[in-house]
Amino acid sequence: MITLSRIIWPLVIIAIGGLLGWLMRQDPGYLLLAWGDHAVEMSIWVALAIVLLALLGMMFVRTLIRGVIHLRPNRHQRGVQKLEKGILAFLELRLPRAKRHLTAGEADSPLPWVNQLLLARIAQTEKDYPTVASWLDKATQEHPHMDLASGLLLVLSAYESRQLDLALAHAKRLEQNHPGNPFVLRLLRDIHVRLQDWQSLLELQPRLIKTGRRKPERWQCDMVAGLMEEAPANAGQKLQKWWKQLTTSQQSDPDLRYWYLRALVKLERPHIALQAIEHALSQHWDSRLLTLYSQLDTPARERLRQAEAWLQKQPRDALFMLALGRLCLQEGLWGKAQDYFADGLRLEPLPELELELARLEAALGQNQQSQERLARVSAQLLRLPPLPLPEKPARTEYEKAQAVAAPTDH
Template sequence: MRLLLWLVALMAAAIGIAVTARFNPGNVVFFYPPHRIDLSLNLFVVLAVLLFLLVYGLVRAVRATLGMPKQVAAYRFRKREREANRGLRDALKALFEGRFGHAEKAAMRAAELPENAGLAALIGARAAHRMREPARRDAWLAGIVHDTNLKTARLMTVTELLVDEHKPEAALEAVAELNASGQRHIHALQWAMKANQQARNWPEVLRLVRTLDKRNALHPALSARLREMAYESLLSEGGMDAESVRRMWAGVPATDRLQPAIAARAATAFNARGLHDEARLIVEDALKAGWDERVVRAYRDAAGPEGSPTLLAQIEKCEAWLRAHPNDAELALTLGSLCLRQKLWGKAQRYLEGALSDAVDSALVRETHLKLAQLHEALGQQEEANRHYRLCALADLV
């Protein structure tokens, strides 16, 4: 349709020109003494149009010739840009595919374009790290140290790679620089937590775990395990005296104090420093929140002095717990041990034999045989005591 309209327009223009030229009597005269040239107006118009087209063509040709170097340079730049962008895409694809050698080579091609150099360096650093080439990795990262636009990306990459390489001190330096720039997003906090965990900086790990928990950025099981590891390490430090343990425990949140593993570790720490009253309170509070054999074991070590009201109160509590948990071997062993300490020989033997019948753990069986041997030895039944001593020695071999 468009072609038809163009044809109609051309034919109309041709007819109009032909009619106009036929009835145009005008002429053009050029004088250059002694010469004179007479031209019809129609011929003059045709020649003028042809001259204009010729001059226009010459000007375009000259401009094109003069602009050719610039066009060649622009063509080469576009070609280099296409190759660099293709290299960046290939580098990302190879990195995700696990072909780290190809990824680093493609990153080298991508880095030829200044706009891609920073991202290409991050890809190349990750690829070199996966190939266990720290020198090349550091060289890639050193090339973008002064790139302010990629500062956060570089520091995050450095932290992640150093944590993976188990260099927590260097990773924490990157974390400190990252924090100084005001970047505290969730991913940065997670890597900071891992770096502090490797550095065994447990107070900072606890702080970061609490922060991440508020943002729902940690799985509950992982959060609980990290808290257990942190408190276990803090409470196991040999250089802490009784007052230091008290101060540390006072700073533990109430919800964490009721966790079985944390409560058991704390009770053990208090028992080791002779703080048996505090240990018993820790165990009793934890068992009110939820039953756990690890906590019961710590209660056995927190026994009060022989004949004291404290020891009698412990026995009463254990008897009440045993009615609620009749087949708990750990609880039966604890109750038997407390009765043995109080010299309630009959009760002690009954509870210890009950623990022995329900016990499945070799360590529990060994300790129960040892308590029974001590019981029979106290009663003057040396033959029976020797039998339990032998069974205690054989428990590890089962």
């Protein structure tokens, strides 16, 4: 649609041009510029044309200078936009898109170390570990204050690539530069767990507690079990010292307490284990501790008397009966032990009870009962399928051949 302004403006321009042309024909005018011995003569219209061209040239130069001045701010703005898009794509787990934006904007980014760390993290998820190291080295060299952040990513990268010795070396360096940092200490803990370096974990525990790790954790049980199996020098003393450094919450954990006391029994600290088990049972009843109590290398009479005193106050269960029966065996009370084992089987058919009772019955000459019990517990442990079997012992093929050949021998 043609508007009125599109018609009027061309007419106005034509009219002005015609007027100027008429004025130039009527009188071109005269302009003299003199400076010392030099003089320039020209018409008014030529002078006006020169002035107009000069103004246009100045405007062009001004625009060019402003463009050069604003060139870097425009690149800066593009870097900000690329960084924002890269972060959003990273948070939305659109990693290829995030990688493209972060790489394109890294040179102009106001925070290039953010681009570099995020690109390292993306490379880590892609298992491109050389690229991870490259981005982290660049971030550390250009921004020394990013040593901790880049170091943590480097440790994680080596840890996930199963380069545990390399991860441990990086983590120890970080721990020296940033002592007490909770993230570094947790990485050290995870690496030691993977390496099954139980003695290092034993030494690391106090520092972990200072960082707020005050609740019981699964790796602690694994550590005690590992030390119990390896049985290094002075392991019992080290475990006792470690236990005293734990928090009340950790010492109250049933599983951790059980493994600690089991380690004391295994590492031949019977008198300390005896006091610790009795104290633990007076605070928190745990039938598993009774099995440890029955295995101590201390006089059984006092332990049996104490266990039977507990029997008057605590609920009966199969583990309790198993411990009582074993204590009776140590005192030579065969009939009483047999009764405790039988009572335990009525409460719960534990394989250990079956085996203890079968062993005792065999020793007492009750061979038929012992064999039947052993067959029953073997089937229970091996989970044999129910298959038909002969009611009477069947002769083997060899025995049959011998029976047939026997008359011919005479």
